Amino acid sequence: MKVEQISIFIENKSGRLAEVTRVLGEAGINIRALSLADTSDFGILRLIVNDREKAKQVLKERGFTVSKTEVVAVEVPDCPGGLSQILQSLDRESINVEYMYAFVERCGENAVIIFRFDETDKAIKALIGSGFTVLAGERLYAM
Amino acid sequence: MMYNEEFETLPRQALEALQFKRLQATVGRVYGSVPFYRQAFEKAGVRPESVKSLEDLQRLPFTLKQDMRDSYPYALFAAPMDDIVRIHASSGTTGKPTVVGYTRKDIEIWSELMARSLAAAGVHKGDIIHNSYGYGLFTGGLGAHYGAERLGASVIPMSGGNTRKQIMIMKDFGSTVLTCTPSYSLFMAEAAKEEGIDFRSLKLHVGIFGAEPWSEAMRGEIEAKLNLCAIDIYGLSEIMGPGVAIECREAKKGLHIWEDHFIPEIIDPQTGAVLPEGERGELVITTITKEGIPLIRYRTRDITSLTYEPCACGRTHARLSRMTGRSDDMLIIRGVNVFPSQIESILMRIEGVEPHYLLIVDRKENLDTLEVQVEVDEQLFSDEIKVLQALSHQVEKEIKDLLGVTCKVRLVEPRTLARTEGKATRVIDKRTLS
Numbered sequence: 001m002k003v004e005q006i007s008i009f010i011e012n013k014s015g016r017l018a019e020v021t022r023v024l025g026e027a028g029i030n031i032r033a034l035s036l037a038d039t040s041d042f043g044i045l046r047l048i049v050n051d052r053e054k055a056k057q058v059l060k061e062r063g064f065t066v067s068k069t070e071v072v073a074v075e076v077p078d079c080p081g082g083l084s085q086i087l088q089s090l091d092r093e094s095i096n097v098e099y100m101y102a103f104v105e106r107c108g109e110n111a112v113i114i115f116r117f118d119e120t121d122k123a124i125k126a127l128i129g130s131g132f133t134v135l136a137g138e139r140l141y142a143m
Numbered sequence: 144m145m146y147n148e149e150f151e152t153l154p155r156q157a158l159e160a161l162q163f164k165r166l167q168a169t170v171g172r173v174y175g176s177v178p179f180y181r182q183a184f185e186k187a188g189v190r191p192e193s194v195k196s197l198e199d200l201q202r203l204p205f206t207l208k209q210d211m212r213d214s215y216p217y218a219l220f221a222a223p224m225d226d227i228v229r230i231h232a233s234s235g236t237t238g239k240p241t242v243v244g245y246t247r248k249d250i251e252i253w254s255e256l257m258a259r260s261l262a263a264a265g266v267h268k269g270d271i272i273h274n275s276y277g278y279g280l281f282t283g284g285l286g287a288h289y290g291a292e293r294l295g296a297s298v299i300p301m302s303g304g305n306t307r308k309q310i311m312i313m314k315d316f317g318s319t320v321l322t323c324t325p326s327y328s329l330f331m332a333e334a335a336k337e338e339g340i341d342f343r344s345l346k347l348h349v350g351i352f353g354a355e356p357w358s359e360a361m362r363g364e365i366e367a368k369l370n371l372c373a374i375d376i377y378g379l380s381e382i383m384g385p386g387v388a389i390e391c392r393e394a395k396k397g398l399h400i401w402e403d404h405f406i407p408e409i410i411d412p413q414t415g416a417v418l419p420e421g422e423r424g425e426l427v428i429t430t431i432t433k434e435g436i437p438l439i440r441y442r443t444r445d446i447t448s449l450t451y452e453p454c455a456c457g458r459t460h461a462r463l464s465r466m467t468g469r470s471d472d473m474l475i476i477r478g479v480n481v482f483p484s485q486i487e488s489i490l491m492r493i494e495g496v497e498p499h500y501l502l503i504v505d506r507k508e509n510l511d512t513l514e515v516q517v518e519v520d521e522q523l524f525s526d527e528i529k530v531l532q533a534l535s536h537q538v539e540k541e542i543k544d545l546l547g548v549t550c551k552v553r554l555v556e557p558r559t560l561a562r563t564e565g566k567a568t569r570v571i572d573k574r575t576l577s
Contacts (some may be wrong), residue, residue, distance in 0.1 A: 005526070007524070007526035009519045009524050009554075009556060010556070011554075011555050011556045016556075037528050039528060039531075039532065041553050041554060042519075042531070042554050042555075044526055044527075044528060044531075046526060063556065063557055063558050064556065064557075065519050065520060065521055065523075065524045065556065065557055066521075067521060067524050067525070067526060069526045098527055099527065116526070116527075
């Protein structure tokens with residue numbers, strides 16, 4: 001029930017983000033979801049892609065620092081209060097969210113939220129226990 | 144004005160006779176009381192009796208900073224601890240600082256040489272000396288302090304930092320002499336400007352600046368901005384502290400080294416051969432009156448040249464030209480000695496791996512800046528910003544704690560730091576000193 005995300009270290013200088021997307025594009029890799037966290041010196045680009053092994057390999061070959069992280073994808077009703085319900089159920093179990101980002105599923109009625117927890121298994125249990133749909137990685141990569 | 148005219152103007156022949164007598168005594172002393180020297184002399188095939196003239200100094204072995212580190216803390220002391228009245232140390236290099244001990248007589252000589260230095264800079268009784276060199280293990284503060292008291296001037300023991308207060312005191316107390324690092328003097332000038340205080344309204348007439356390399360251009364800037372005469376002073380804790388050599392106010396052409404207490408030589412840093420007068424090379428100093436830690440042919444790593452030409456001021460002591468660099472990789476950042484290896488060991492301790500890093504030293508707003516670039520590899524990388532920021536802050540804090548230097552850590556992508564001939568360039572010094 002976990003999703004593999006790849007994270008890339010990017011220095012804050014012009015052209016680096018473009019370089020990452022160019023390398024992925026040339027390798028025929030499709031980006032399913034992304035989030036960019038930045039500071040004044042550097043940024044971390046987090047990606048869900050259709051072929052993470054290949055993405056990791058081509059980026060490493062180009063000298064980028066890449067790591068893999070397990071995240072959790074949760075379906076959330078695309079309506080007011082949808083996200084709030086998820087967060088409340090996590091709060092009840094005292095589960096901390098490290099970071100999160102969202103994307104809206106194509107042609108669907110649901111949005112998908114990607115969560116990074118420090119206690120991933122506990123979080124999945126809590127989410128399922130509260131009736132939410134946790135998406136399998138394979139489904140997400142192939143969306 | 145001279146503090147000790149008899150010795151400061153000793154004719155060459157008399158000066159050399161005195162040096163020889165004192166050298167013989169020093170050699171006998173270290174041979175008899177410091178096992179390190181006994182072994183070094185035996186290895187070099189010399190005995191105290193081998194020193195039959197001043198030229199025989201060249202037959203004696205060098206003393207390196209590493210020898211001092213290996214002797215940590217007290218193994219090079221030539222006097223019993225009962226006779227040691229003061230202990231100083233230079234900043235710890237790769238862990239251990241170099242420790243120096245002074246007997247009462249050492250402190251007295253240091254005070255006199257510092258008093259001579261102040262007098263050479265045009266300081267006299269009645270002056271109010273604003274001493275902004277750091278007090279503590281660093282020799283700058285107390286060295287200048289004792290010299291000022293010996294001279295009979297009034298000394299304000301400010302130490303470094305708290306610049307606003309420094310300026311207030313300078314103004315209210317009517318300071319006439321400023322002693323600090325050259326970069327700090329310019330920093331104070333900027334700070335004063337922000338406070339709306341014009342240095343021309345202060346009573347300062349001379350500034351004595353040392354502990355870091357500076358240029359003629361910087362002298363011009365300091366003299367213009369602080370409205371005083373800027374004098375270059377040289378010293379190092381291993382030899383004594385500040386006051387080993389100083390420019391005279393009359394000529395400001397080279398720094399007189401007090402030859403009745405130190406014998407200077409200039410060597411080729413590669414071969415160790417003694418170079419003729421006027422040629423640039425590494426300064427080597429032999430102390431000939433010290434009791435606590437006498438040093439034979441101590442390699443200072445500072446690059447300079449030596450001249451015995453008579454000086455307009457009348458002093459007969461040889462002069463060193465302005466220091467232009469180091470023969471090792473040591474950096475002097477805001478007066479603090481920093482070796483890249485020190486930063487490397489801090490990074491290694493944090494990461495557990497040998498990191499690729501680059502030190503970028505610059506001078507902005509007249510203050511030295513240090514940026515430490517660290518390549519982020521997979522072992523270091525985290526997908527969480529806070530983890531990476533905590534890492535940067537930890538490195539900054541450890542460098543500050545261990546070296547006393549404030550720096551900025553910048554995380555960079557792998558392989559962005561230049562590697563030449565398989566070896567990485569570790570330092571880019573953008574400060575221009577001419």
